Amino acid sequence: MIQQTLQGIIRRLRRWLVWLWQQEGTPGQRARGVAAGVFSGCFPFFGLQTLLGVALASVVRGNHVLAAIGTWISNPITYLPLYWFNYQVGSALLDQGQNEFDLTQLNSQNLWAQGWTFSTRLLLGSSLxxxxVALFASCVVYGWLKGPAKTRQRFYRRRSQSKHD
Known part of the structure; x- marks a missing residue:
């Protein structure tokens, strides 16, 4: 039972990899699409990440479908750790002695100041x-797509064999 489930997951992964190889564009265009999506997915703009990723892919002449998929780096499972990490990176760079928020001192007069402090740290961290991550992802995808032809042939051969099983 477990072995069949694992084989099913491996089969789906292989199909996804073949689908990735068959996407429109050169390896560079596909890698730029993934990079645009991953970059956009690191920002806390819920609901707009896919649009931003596709728009950025248009600017860098990347694959739009892969840009949309790249935004999935942020999802309900990764939101909290990703944005917490982004905030920590921004705080480390902008540390001006006010790293933590004092919610006991929060009032209407300093609400905007604390909101601005939080936002700048989060956006700076998200940018970096x-x-x-986009640079790393694009290098991995580009290297993988430009990899040895034998690797691609092996995946194609396994795909055609699994169709006949």
Whole structure:
């Protein structure tokens, strides 16, 4: 039972990899699409990440479908750890002695100041983390797509065999 489930997951992964290889564009365009999506997915703009990723992919001439998929780096499972990490990175760079919020001192007069402090740290951290992760993801995808032809042939051969099983 477990072995069949594992084989099913591996089969789906192989199909997804073949689908990725068959996407429109050069390896560079596909890698730029993934990078645009991953970069956009690192920002806390819920509901707009996919639109931003596709728009950025248009600017860098990347694959739009892969850009939309790349935004899935942020999802309900990764929201909290990703944005917490982004905030920590921004705080480390902008540390001006006010790293923690004092909610006991929160009133209408300093609400905007604390909101601005939080937002700038989160957006700066999101920019840096997004750029770093996007660069890494695009290098991995590009290297994988430009990899040895034997690797691709092996996946195609396994795919055609699994269809006949």
């Amino acid at each position: 983390v997004g750029a770093s």
